[in-house]
Amino acid sequence: MMRSLLVRGMAVGLAAGALALLVAWLYGEPQVGHAIAFEEAKAHAAHEAHEAEVVSRTTQKTAGLITAMAVYGVALGGLFSIAFAFAYGRLGALGARATAGLVALAGFVAVELVPFLKYPATPPAVGNPGTIGSRTTLYFGMTLLGILATTAAVIVCRRLVPRLGVWNASIATGAGFAVVVAAVYRITPKPDAIPEHFPATVLWDFRIASLGVQAVLWATLGLAFGYLTERAFAKRRTATAPA
């Protein structure tokens, strides 16, 4: 059982990575190109020596990006199937499709939305290389907060449901989640260094593209995994049902 869920999770994760790759190429790469052009124009104006290329731009855009998306998709898909295995049958009487959809939504909020709202994705040329250490710590710390707060919200919500009903319990835990996350946003530092004259449209479009990449990844994961699992469960029931 767990074996087939894990295999399905990784396969669907790979497919989700492929769709996300398409979004990255169509919407993300043009903005990365603009940002690199800005960076090079700035370096040229300052008469800095051209940086030696370790990996060519073409490789970064193709093999590099494909590898990153595939590995990320498979890893996320495997983890998603584990989360699904814990959630299935424990969120009321929800079926496989609805459970997978909810787990994907919770995963998107925990891993992408919570860190993104405070530390959004940045194109090349944005961000001071001197602060990469603290920015990395803050980013992964915020991801950890997202995972912990979302898990806590699900557990609290399940306990409140018998007393308040599903609707009111969801509102109460949603509000509590928002207050906790907003409070942490208020007290954490923001080491964002946007160079002067960096085009605002490039920054905005890049960030929306990055959000779109993640949204497509999680939506594909949740919907396709749910559809395939529901179908597999129906087959099992048919196979094991008394004639």
Added chain:
Amino acid sequence: MAQSAVPSAAQPRESAAEPRPVPLRLPVREVLPWAVFAVVLGAVLIYFVGAEQGATSLFGGTWVHEFTHDGRHLLGFPCH
């Protein structure tokens, strides 16, 4: 879930699933070893895609960083 009155012969697969059974639960004991392994492996994979040769470096040089460069930016990881 209430299902509309469809002639059951029309959709044998649907009728076999009716009445809808309560979803089974996978015992935590059965999931836990997979969970530990997947979290460890997933963390390592995501680390190499998202952070190696950025703030921390296990291997020397910048090849991993440069190779996964566009993925890092577009997936939202701090890159440089």
